[in-house]
Amino acid sequence: MNRRHLFAAVAAAAFTLGAGASAAEEPIRIGSFLAVTGPAAFLGDPEKKTLELYVKKLDEQGGVLGRPLELIVYDTGSNAKDAVTFVKRLIEQDRVDFIIGGTTTGETMAVINFVEEAEIPFISLAGAAVIVEPVRKWVFKTPHSDRMAVQKVYEDMKKEGHRKVGLIAGTGGFDKSCLQHAEELAPAYGLEVVATEQYGPDDTDVTPQLTRIRDAGAEAVLFCGFGAPSVIVAKNFARLGMKSALYYNHGACSKRFVEGAGEAAEGIRIPCAALVVAEQLPPDDPQREVTLAYKREYESTYGEEVSTFGGHAYDALMLLVDAIRRAGTTDRAAVRDALEQTKEFVGVDGIYNVSPEDHMGLDLRSFKMLEVRGGDWKLLY
DSSP states (O other): OOGGGEEEEOHHHHOTTSTTOOTTSOOEEEEEEEOOSSTTHHHHHHHHHHHHHHHHHHHHTTOBTTBOEEEEEEEOTTOHHHHHHHHHHHHHTSOOSEEEEOSSHHHHHHHHHHHHHHTOOEEEOOOOGGGTSSOOTTEEEOSOOHHHHHHHHHHHHHHTTOOEEEEEEOSSHHHHHHHHHHHHHGGGGTOEEEEEEEOOTTOSOOHHHHHHHHHTTOSEEEEEOOSHHHHHHHHHHHHHTOOSEEEEOGGGOSHHHHHHHGGGGTTOEEEEOGGGGGGGSOTTOTTHHHHHHHHHHHHHHHSSOOOHHHHHHHHHHHHHHHHHHHHTSOOHHHHHHHHHTOOSEEOSSOEEOOBTTBSSOOOGGGOEEEEEETTEEEEOO
């Protein structure tokens, strides 16, 4: 096998000296498939590092239910077809107990049927609402959905007095899902979509699309997407001297975006998880302690700035561990039921209240509205 595709962290071998974790105990196997390399590597790399860090910490603390954890991670290279291959391997060959992963919506949606058929609890790290809408019995997710991001943005647009909206998005699954929600939700906020534009995966300039949005009279523009296009849109927008307010969805909640876009990012508003502005949270915010602890642990371990995407993995692992402990067993059905009964669980993405009708469990209170100021994130509310 190409080494690029496999990263295995076998915690059982290295950390069975923790209190209560006996070498004689069968490990709890957690499988993962992540975009550690490829176009979505800025998402998948911190996810992998987070899972490895906290599997190690949990084992040093004695494991879960007195059993060590074994983490098996495959790198999809940001390829949905590879995601299918690796999920089949996790289920059929590695015989994992649970799966955390799916960096992107495309990777996640490609494997859902296999996970459902295998009846294995699966927590996705991707953003689109379609992952859990409609609810699938064995599928959960941690990040805020693209629909929630649009709702948060539209609330702010309405508050700021904008009425005419322009939309721009890529052609990927996450982008298209966000775009669909943006078009459908606008009337409910008293907004009129005056222009909708898309760009291709190989486009390096979106000036024509932005020009059409400008000429349509858009007072505010919403970008749906992530990765390199987020920087391209910001720079083209600034170069055109557009006067519209510019909003992004949460796919760009990364300091890498701010650094990549430079001055062009100034003034962009975006809904993000509390982790991005952990130090700016008020003392009474219930997420402050959790987000600061994760941020400090990650940054001291890896010597790099924490990412909201790694936070998705942190929440997924901790939600799973919490469910296993409440279930008192690793029986898949029992853990699935426990996940579905999660209440007031404070994570770095928000406070989770999962139910049979909601396999994400977050609401708009968990989103913070930020603005790029002076090359950094500024918490607005």
